[in-house]
Amino acid sequence: MVKILFKDHTGNERSVEAAAGISVMQAAVSNGVPGIDADCGGSCSCATCHVYVDEAWVGKLTAMDANEDAMLGLSSDRRGNSRLCCQITLSEELDGLMVTTPEFQF
Amino acid sequence: MSDTPASPQLDRRPESKWSMVGRDPYAMPLEQIDLAHPGIWKENEFLPFLKRLREEAPVHYCAKSATGPYWSVMKYKDIMEVDTSPHIYSSEPTIGIVDAFEEFTVPSFISMDPPKHDEQRRVVQGVVAPSNLKNLEGLIRSRAAAILDDLPIGEEFDWVERVSIELTTQMLATLFDFPFEDRHKLTFWSDVATAIPGGGIVNSHEERWEAMQDCLATFTRLWNERVNAEPGNDLISMLSHGEATKNMPPMEYLGNILLLIVGGNDTTRNSITGGVLALNQFPEEYDKLRADHSLIPNMVSEIIRWQTPLAYMRRTAKVDTELNGQKIKKGDKVIMWYASGNQDDEVIENPERLIIDRPNARQHLSFGFGLHRCMGNRLAEMQLRIVWEEIMDRFENIEVVGEPERIYSSFVKGYSKMTVVLHPKAS
Numbered sequence: 001m002v003k004i005l006f007k008d009h010t011g012n013e014r015s016v017e018a019a020a021g022i023s024v025m026q027a028a029v030s031n032g033v034p035g036i037d038a039d040c041g042g043s044c045s046c047a048t049c050h051v052y053v054d055e056a057w058v059g060k061l062t063a064m065d066a067n068e069d070a071m072l073g074l075s076s077d078r079r080g081n082s083r084l085c086c087q088i089t090l091s092e093e094l095d096g097l098m099v100t101t102p103e104f105q106f
Numbered sequence: 107m108s109d110t111p112a113s114p115q116l117d118r119r120p121e122s123k124w125s126m127v128g129r130d131p132y133a134m135p136l137e138q139i140d141l142a143h144p145g146i147w148k149e150n151e152f153l154p155f156l157k158r159l160r161e162e163a164p165v166h167y168c169a170k171s172a173t174g175p176y177w178s179v180m181k182y183k184d185i186m187e188v189d190t191s192p193h194i195y196s197s198e199p200t201i202g203i204v205d206a207f208e209e210f211t212v213p214s215f216i217s218m219d220p221p222k223h224d225e226q227r228r229v230v231q232g233v234v235a236p237s238n239l240k241n242l243e244g245l246i247r248s249r250a251a252a253i254l255d256d257l258p259i260g261e262e263f264d265w266v267e268r269v270s271i272e273l274t275t276q277m278l279a280t281l282f283d284f285p286f287e288d289r290h291k292l293t294f295w296s297d298v299a300t301a302i303p304g305g306g307i308v309n310s311h312e313e314r315w316e317a318m319q320d321c322l323a324t325f326t327r328l329w330n331e332r333v334n335a336e337p338g339n340d341l342i343s344m345l346s347h348g349e350a351t352k353n354m355p356p357m358e359y360l361g362n363i364l365l366l367i368v369g370g371n372d373t374t375r376n377s378i379t380g381g382v383l384a385l386n387q388f389p390e391e392y393d394k395l396r397a398d399h400s401l402i403p404n405m406v407s408e409i410i411r412w413q414t415p416l417a418y419m420r421r422t423a424k425v426d427t428e429l430n431g432q433k434i435k436k437g438d439k440v441i442m443w444y445a446s447g448n449q450d451d452e453v454i455e456n457p458e459r460l461i462i463d464r465p466n467a468r469q470h471l472s473f474g475f476g477l478h479r480c481m482g483n484r485l486a487e488m489q490l491r492i493v494w495e496e497i498m499d500r501f502e503n504i505e506v507v508g509e510p511e512r513i514y515s516s517f518v519k520g521y522s523k524m525t526v527v528l529h530p531k532a533s
Contacts, residue, residue, distance in 0.1 A: 039468040045190045045475035067190075070477060073224055076235050104236035 002090045002097070006033045009103035020092055024085035024099065025049040035101035042086040044068055047075040050105065051085045054098035061088055076104045117172030120145055120514065124172040131155040136163050140171045141178055141443065141516060142203050147417065148514045153458070156180065156446040165432040173203050176420075176439035177432070182450040182471065184430050185442045188421055190476040192219055195421035195440055197478060202517065203420050203441060212318070212361030216369075216478065223477065226362065229348035233281060233341050234485045241339075242280065246489055249276050250496045257528055262507055265526045269493075270378040277489060278370050282363075283340035284328070295321040296371040299364045300518050322360045329359065341366055372513075373415040374486045376520025378493060379510070380413030381405075383524065384460040386506040391462050399498050405462035406490040411470030412460050417445040417519040419474060444471040445519060503529040 001017045004027055008014075018027035028036040028049075037048035044067050053061065058081050064072070068087050072078050085099065117124050125145035131154050139155060146152045159166045160180040169175050179185050188195045199205075200217050215226040232238070253272050257263065271293060279289035298317045301307035308314045325342065332338065333346040345351045345362065354362070385392040395401055421440045426433070434440065448470050449457040455464075473480035480486070497504065510524035 037468060039473075040186075040475050041466070041469050043186065043190060043475070045186070046479055070220065070224065074227060074231065074477065076231075 002092065002095045004028075004090070004094075005096070005098040007098065007100040008035055009101065009106070018090055020090050022090055024051070024088040024090065024097070026086075027090065028085065033101075035105040036085065037105065038086060040086075044071055044084060044087055047071045047084060048105065049085045050075050050078075051083055051099040051101055052079055053081045053083050053088075054100070055081060057094070057097050057099075060093060077102055118144060120148070122172065126155065127151060131158045136166070137169065139163075139166070140168050142168070142171050142173055142176065142441070144514045144516045147516045147519065148512050150512055152445070153449070156443065156449060160446055160450060165430045165434075167432070174205065174439070176203065176441055177429075177434060178446075179429065179440060179442050180446040180450075181430070182447040182453040185444065185447040185471055186475060187429065188440060188442050189419075189471075189474055189478070192477055194424060194427050196424045197223070197421060199422070201420050203418070203439065205439075212364060213358050214361035214365035216365050220477065225350040227481065229351045230341060230344055230362065230366065231481050233339065233344055234482050236484065238339060239485055239488055242485075243488065243492065245280060246277065247492050247496065249273065250493045254493075254496050254500055259528050259530050262525050262527055265382060265504070265524045266375070266379050266510075266521055267523070270375040270521075273378065273489070273493060274371055274375045277374070277485075278367060281341050281366070281370065282328075283338065283342065291321075291324070292367055293371060295364065296367045299368055300372070300515070306514060306522075318360065318364075321364070322356060325360065325363050326356065369480065370482050370485070372518055372520055374489055376415045376513075376518070377410050377413050377486065377490055379521045379524055380415070381409040381490065381494070382504050382526065383506055383510060383521070384409060384412050385504075388460045391460050392503070394462055395498070396502075399495070401462050402494045402498070403487070403491055404464070404467050406487050406494065407467035407470065408460060408462050408464050409490065410472045410486070411448050411454070411467065414445040414448045414470075414472050414519055416472070417516055418443050419478075442471075442474075444474070447471040500531065501528050502531045505529060 002020055004016045004018060004024060006014045006016060006028060014033055016027050016031045016033060023042060025036060025038050025042055029038050039048045040046035061083065064083065064087060068084050071084060072082050124140060124143045126140060126143060127145035127149050131139055139159060141155060146155060159178060164181045165184060166178040166180065168178060179188055196219050197217050198219055215223045250273060253269060257268060275289045275293045278292045279286050284292060295317060297307050298314055301314065328342050329346050332343045337343055337347040345359065395405060418441045421442065423434050423436055423438045423440060426436050428434065451457050473483045505527045507525040507527055510521045513520045513522050
C-alpha cells in the first residue's frame with residue numbers, strides 16, 4: 001500500500017492509503033477526498049483533478065504527456081508543480097507523496 | 107447525381123421529404139435513418155431512433171440527407187474517443203452539421219484546433235474563473251429571487267418566457283456588462299445565430315445576416331468604449347485587452363461574442379426548463395428533492411445529462427481513420443450525438459430516468475470532454491443550483507400543464523414554451 005497526503009488550500013490534511021497501480025485521482029475519489037471532481041473518470045479530458053505536487057515529489061513523477069499539458073494549459077491557476085492527478089500512477093516509489101488541491105476546485 | 111441537395115435551407119423545412127416524423131425507426135432500412143432533420147426532435151420522437159442506432163449501428167453512415175452525407179457516433183465511449191482526439195477529428199471548419207460554405211458562419215474558437223484554439227480560449231476563460239464565479243453568486247441569487255417573487259401563484263403562465271429566458275439573459279448581460287435595458291437583444295441574436303431559416307425565428311439568410319450586422323455594430327461600439335478604459339472583468343474588456351485577441355478581425359470578434367452568447371444562453375435556459383419538466387415526469391424524484399435539498403447540486407448535473415441541451419457536436423476527419431470497426435475517410439463529417447451517448451445504458455444505468463442522487467452524475471457528455479469541454483460549465487451549474495435553491499424555498503410544486511413546445515432543431519435541444527402553475531409552500 002502507498003500513502004498519499006492530500007492537503008487543501010486551507011492547510012487541512014488527509015492521509016490516504018491506496019494500492020500501487022491505481023491513480024492518485026482514483027485514490028482520492030474512492031476515499032472521499034474533497035476537491036477532486038474527476039468528471040471524465042480519469043481519461044485526461046476534463047482537468048478537474050488538478051493538484052499541486054509538493055516540490056520534493058515533482059521530479060519523481062513520470063513526465064506529463066502532450067495531452068495532459070494541453071488540458072492543464074486551459075485550466076485555472078496553473079503553476080510549475082501542477083499535474084492532473086488521474087495521470088499519476090501510484091507505485092512504491094511514491095509512498096508518502098504529498099499534493100495540495102487548489103482553492104478553485106472547492 | 108449529387109447527394110448534396112442544392113439548398114439545405116429548403117430541405118430542412120418541417121414538410122420536406124427528409125423528415126422522419128411519424129416514422130418507425132425499426133420499420134425502415136438502417137441506411138435510411140437520418141437523425142439530422144429537425145422534425146423528430148421537435149416532435150419528441152427521437153429517442154427510439156437513437157436507440158436503434160446505438161444497438162445496431164453505433165457508428166452509422168447516413169449517405170443522403172438535407173445536409174449531405176455524415177457519420178453518426180452513438181455510443182458514450184466512441185463519442186469520448188472522438189471528442190478527445192482533436193488531431194484526428196478536427197473542429198474546423200465548423201462544429202455544426204451544415205457545411206460552412208453553404209451558410210453564413212463566423213469564426214470562433216469552438217471551431218478551431220490548437221494552437222489557435224488554445225490561444226483564444228485562454229484569453230476569455232478568465233471571465234468564468236472560479237474566483238469570478240464566487241463574485242457573481244450574490245447577484246445571480248438576488249436576480250433569481252426577484253424573478254421568482256414576481257411570478258403569479260395558482261394561475262397558468264409560460265415558464266420559458268418568465269423564468270428560463272429572463273434569468274439567463276440577465277446573466278449574460280452581466281457577463282458582458284451589456285446595457286441592461288437592451289438585454290433582450292442578446293437573446294434575439296443568440297436565437298438568430300443558431301436558427302434554421304423557416305423554423306420560426308428568421309425567414310431567410312438575409313434576415314439573419316441583417317441581425318448579425320446589428321450585433322456586430324453594437325459590440326464594436328462597446329469594444330471601442332472598453333479598449334480605451336482600464337481592463338475590467340467583463341468579456342468585452344477581456345477580448346479588447348487580451349494579447350491574443352486585441353487585434354482580431356471584426357468577423358472573428360463577432361464569432362467569439364456569438365459563441366459566448368450562444369454558449370451561455372439557450373443551453374442554460376433549456377436546462378432550467380428541462381429540470382422542471384423532468385421532475386414532473388418523475389414525481390418520485392420531486393418527492394426526493396423536497397425531502398432533501400442537499401441533493402440539489404447532484405440533481406443539477408443529472409438534469410443537464412437528461413436534457414442534453416446541445417444534441418450533438420460535429421467534427422471533420424483530418425485523415426483516414428477507423429472507429430468501432432467503421433472506416434472513416436479524410437474529410438468525412440462526423441457527428442457526436444451527445445443526446446445518444448447520455449442515454450447509453452452500457453455506461454449510465456436506467457438512462458431514460460431522471461435520478462437526482464445518481465452516482466457519478468458529472469460524467470455525462472453534455473459539456474463535451476477534452477480541449478473543447480464547455481468553458482462555462484461551472485457557471486451553468488451555479489445558476490441552476492441557485493435557481494433551484496430559491497425555488498425550493500418558495501414553491502411546494504411547479505406543475506407543468508400540457509406538453510411543452512420544443513424547438514425546431516437537431517442541435518439545440520430545448521423548449522420554446524412550457525405552461526406551468528405554481529403551488530406555494532404551505533407555511
